[in-house]
Amino acid sequence: MKRREFLKNTAITGAAVSIGPLTGGVSFAQSAKSKVVIATDQQCFVNNAAQATRIQDMVDHTIMTLTGINTKAAAYEALFPKPVTTATKILIKFNESSGQNSLSLKAVQAALTAGLKSMLNGTYPAANISTLGTGGDATGPKFTVGSDSYQIKSAIVNCDYFINFAVCWCVGSNTAGVTLTLKNMMGAVAGNLSGGIHANFQNASGASLSILNSQQMLKDKQVLAIIDAISICLNGNCGPFSQPNGSANLIIASKDMVAADYQGFMILKGRGLSSDRLTVAQNVFNNAAKSTYGLGTNDPNNMDVVNIGPPYTTKVVVSGKKSERLGLQVRLDHRAGGQRVAFTLKNEPSSGVNLSLYDARGAQIWSDNSLTWNCETFSGAKAVPGSYFYTIKVGRETLNGKVIVAD
Numbered sequence: 001m002k003r004r005e006f007l008k009n010t011a012i013t014g015a016a017v018s019i020g021p022l023t024g025g026v027s028f029a030q031s032a033k034s035k036v037v038i039a040t041d042q043q044c045f046v047n048n049a050a051q052a053t054r055i056q057d058m059v060d061h062t063i064m065t066l067t068g069i070n071t072k073a074a075a076y077e078a079l080f081p082k083p084v085t086t087a088t089k090i091l092i093k094f095n096e097s098s099g100q101n102s103l104s105l106k107a108v109q110a111a112l113t114a115g116l117k118s119m120l121n122g123t124y125p126a127a128n129i130s131t132l133g134t135g136g137d138a139t140g141p142k143f144t145v146g147s148d149s150y151q152i153k154s155a156i157v158n159c160d161y162f163i164n165f166a167v168c169w170c171v172g173s174n175t176a177g178v179t180l181t182l183k184n185m186m187g188a189v190a191g192n193l194s195g196g197i198h199a200n201f202q203n204a205s206g207a208s209l210s211i212l213n214s215q216q217m218l219k220d221k222q223v224l225a226i227i228d229a230i231s232i233c234l235n236g237n238c239g240p241f242s243q244p245n246g247s248a249n250l251i252i253a254s255k256d257m258v259a260a261d262y263q264g265f266m267i268l269k270g271r272g273l274s275s276d277r278l279t280v281a282q283n284v285f286n287n288a289a290k291s292t293y294g295l296g297t298n299d300p301n302n303m304d305v306v307n308i309g310p311p312y313t314t315k316v317v318v319s320g321k322k323s324e325r326l327g328l329q330v331r332l333d334h335r336a337g338g339q340r341v342a343f344t345l346k347n348e349p350s351s352g353v354n355l356s357l358y359d360a361r362g363a364q365i366w367s368d369n370s371l372t373w374n375c376e377t378f379s380g381a382k383a384v385p386g387s388y389f390y391t392i393k394v395g396r397e398t399l400n401g402k403v404i405v406a407d
Contacts, residue, residue, distance in 0.1 A: 092165050
């Protein structure tokens with residue numbers, strides 16, 4: 001293709017991709033490891049007050065990074081195993097104990113709600129989003145822990161899917177440990193919570209939280225484990241959280257609740273949580289990681305941890321009728337030290353595909369028979385900030401577009 005023709009075509013049609021710096025991160029593309037996203041914003045909690053706009057940004061970009069989809073509504077829709085409709089009922093199961101809430105809980109919950117409402121081009125009904133703290137009756141399946149019987153609450157029974165939304169805090173005595181996503185599900189059942197579950201949740205012989213969370217209805221309906229570690233409580237004496245004794249200014253999210261709890265544990269450990277509480281918390285996720293329960297991994301070598309933070313400059317826009325017809329999608333994988341741009345096509349052939357990149361002058365800087373670009377030139381050097389143009393050739397078709405690489 002002639003340089004003039006190439007630049008003309010790319011100026012008219014194609015997909016524009018803007019990629020920018022995110023803090024740290026490990027590639028999670030094509031990996032069997034449990035993906036965990038940690039979003040940090042030091043300005044999201046100022047003077048003991050949650051900053052709603054910044055927290056909305058944190059939550060949205062956490063979901064986009066977790067799903068690998070860089071448009072808000074589509075990213076939230078991708079959380080669910082079946083296509084979302086206006087009839088889909090979604091529950092947000094959140095931490096609540098005797099009226100105690102973290103100072104950032106409401107802001108994170110509001111952000112999750114707004115993200116869900118953006119689905120289906122903004123037509124997903126708010127009436128289909130419900131919440132569950134500690135209340136509610138029970139009509140679901142029963143199970144036992146030791147000599148105590150428990151029953152799953154109606155809110156879980158009546159929803160199609162739920163989000164396990166936990167806060168990073170400690171309550172009660174040292175033996176209570178910490179409340180993360182595994183323990184958050186105590187509020188999803190009715191029964192003597194101070195009996196079998198609370199007496200045995202850290203014991204391998206009882207492993208009550210593992211028994212609880214491995215109930216099939218809970219496993220089948222849970223689509224996301226997310227931890228609010230923006231304002232945190234380290235000593236169990238935070239009262240109604242009017243004065244939290246710590247702030248980590250971050251959110252943790254994963255499909256794997258054990259991996260999420262492990263990362264929450266590491267955050268608390270790094271901020272000086274007492275050793276006895278750390279031991280209890282570690283016993284909980286060590287039990288939950290056993291193959292008996294199938295709840296997730298506690299092995300950091302089996303986790304892909306992706307760290308993100310503002311400025312959230314990553315953006316993907318796919319346009320043009322040809323791109324739509326061929327089903328062009330663009331995914332940005334964030335790795336330590338750089339990004340990777342991955343293009344996919346509907347019914348993509350196994351061979352005969354070529355991706356080429358050109359600089360603003362039309363000089364070719366990279367080409368390969370795959371649909372992935374590591375933001376590098378032929379020499380292996382990182383692409384300097386600026387505009388680049390791509391062509392994708394597949395059979396007789398050619399797609400053109402722009403990639404904008406930020407600092």
